[in-house]
Amino acid sequence: DAKTTQPNSMESNEEEPVHLPCNHSTISGTDYIHWYRQLPSQGPEYVIHGLTSNVNNRMASLAIAEDRKSSTLILHRATLRDAAVYYCILRSSTSYGKLTFGQGTILTVHP
Amino acid sequence: DTGVSQNPRHKITKRGQNVTFRCDPISEHNRLYWYRQTLGQGPEFLTYFQNEAQLEKSRLLSDRFSAERPKGSFSTLEIQRTEQGDSAMYLCASSSFRGGMETQYFGPGTRLLVL
Secondary structure, three states: OOOOEOOOEEEEEOOOOEEEEEEOOOOOOOEEEEEEEEOOOOOOEEEEEEOOOOEEOOOOEEEEOOOOOEEEEEEOOOOHHHOEEEEEEEEEOOOOOOOOOOOOEEEEEEO | OOOOEEEOOEEEEOOOOOEEEEEEOOOOOOEEEEEEEOOOOOOEEEEEEEOOEEEEEOOOOOOOEEEEOOOOOOEEEEEOOOOHHHOEEEEEEEEOOOOOOOOOEEOOOEEEEEO
């Protein structure tokens, strides 16, 4: 699986936007970019995924660079409940199965 | 839909004992995954089933580990002769795979402490 690189930690204030970056310079043409997050004492949960175009859902937005070598997860208004570890994961469209997690980014949200 | 459930939520055992964990996936999900997570690390894949068939096992899954999904519904993960290094959170996830995009839904995990 292609590797992703994320900052170890980030901080934000409540109700402010948060931009969580992910670098994936070795991404292949068939790799989708997935984001999961893990709240304290819970299992991971799916956030969003995309291939080439930017994506929006009720939880977040995903901005994908034109060369696909990086992406950014955007939380438009952070809440205290968004404090979690955020994982950026590449998944090939030709070989679904296990998720390969890195260490992720620990997001701290200040009131 | 009550989500993925795992039992027990916590388990403390002595080194050398056997332990068994159970995972009940979301009904009608045909795939079931087991992951292990140690403190400060992301989850690591252990094994997964599609219906009753175990399709992939990680090298992390030593001979002391065995997983089953006998009727394609719930699954059990057994660890024999536990070691202190087995202490971790064991996560189960399920998905509905129909040849396209799949989303994995995780349970709350079973936290194992081996003394």
